[in-house]
Amino acid sequence: MEAPRLFERPVRRFLWDVKGTGMETALSLLRHRLNENEHTTLRDIVSGLPKLRRISKPMSCFLSRHQETIRVELSSASARQSLAVGMANGFLAYLLDRYQYMRPSAQDRARVLDSYRAMTDVIADATDEPEGSAGTALGAHHDRLQDITLGMLRSVGALDDVLNGAAPICRQYSPSLQCEILGLTGDDLTGPLLDIGCGEAAELVGFLRSQGYPAWGIDRLASDHGQAMPGDWFSPPTAPGGWRTIVAHLSFSLHFVHAHLHSGSEAKRYAIAYMTILDRLQPGGSFLYAPSLPFVERLLDPRRFHVVASPLHLPSGGAVSSSRVTKLVQGSGLPPEEDAG
Secondary structure: OOOOOOOHHHHHHHHHHOOOOOOHHHHHHHHHHHHHOOOOOHHHHHHOOHHHHOOOHHHHHHHHHHHHHHHHHOOOHHHHHHHHHHHHHHHHHHHHHHOOOOOOOHHHHHHHHHHHHHHHHHHHHOOOOOOOHHHHHHHHHHHHHHHHHHHHHHHOOOHHHHHOOOOOOOOOOOHHHHHHHHOOOHHHHOOOEEEEOOOOOOHHHHHHHHOOOOEEEEEOOOOOOOOEEEOOOOOOOOOOOOEEEEEEEOOHHHHHHHHHHHOHHHHHHHHHHHHHHHHOEEEEEEEEEEOOOHHHHOOOOOOOEEEEEEEEEOOOOOEEEEEEEEEOOOOOOOOHHHHHO
16 A cells, blocks of 8 residues: 655645745745655654655755745744644654554653754754754654654554554544444434544534534544544543433544553553543433443443443454443433333
8 A cells, every 4th residue: 555645634734824924935845855755654764764864965955045045934933833833743643643543642742842843943043054954953853753653652562563564544434334333323312422533524523513413522633623622532521411422433442452452551541531431421321432342341330331232244254343331320220211111
């Protein structure tokens, strides 16, 4: 499979956001660099691909020709900060897109931004030939990014997977397919719904809202535009009276499985988050997710939760299922529809 363009979506959005802000030449330099390395893979970054640490001849010529213009464009602290933040966010979004089980910490994010700030300062202040201070800074910058990325992959037990070519890439599925896999029914839509790990586009949330249903989403890549918020499933938001339905299609539970198989400390975090999600439900509300989590579902108190796992019929014939965990009405021991009868 052909490797995707490096940072393609996040950087395209960033370049559009800063268009007309007086940094056109500096942004042209960034485009030039990205085009040169458009097929870089996560394994290339982790293994320290030599060409990433060098300034190419065409880029060197561009810098030499426009050095003074770039210095003027980046003369203010705000311009340098804007460029560094955009590049840092692009890099982190690329990592999450290429290996979705990575969990950058606040310290990881700060280190990435610091590295891009340092690189931006050197480019803005350089007075010698590009192969000099800028070339040295670029090499040090990629050494730092490599070290940060290695640490993130080791923390989730995924370094060997990446070095062996594994790439569990984030993908969007149609809202109708998500509803089918999760077993979403009309009864699930009678109150507020939260999609955790809704994706950058929050397509399921948008689809449900277009039908008039109260739906919201959280995702670490989401922009805050009302229906989807930047957020983390380790601290899911609350709703007045609780959520009627919480859904997670190939998101939370998939990551929980990965943590269960690779990292004891991460698995504990996911177990705590799982119970927190259930706690956010209103009585009679349900948490719908795929794949199922039999290793934790069998530990739930049957007096508090009703679990139904439904097999999914895959073309490959694999044994996969989705789950519905309903928070029981206090004291009934039954889901609300059974209790009413």
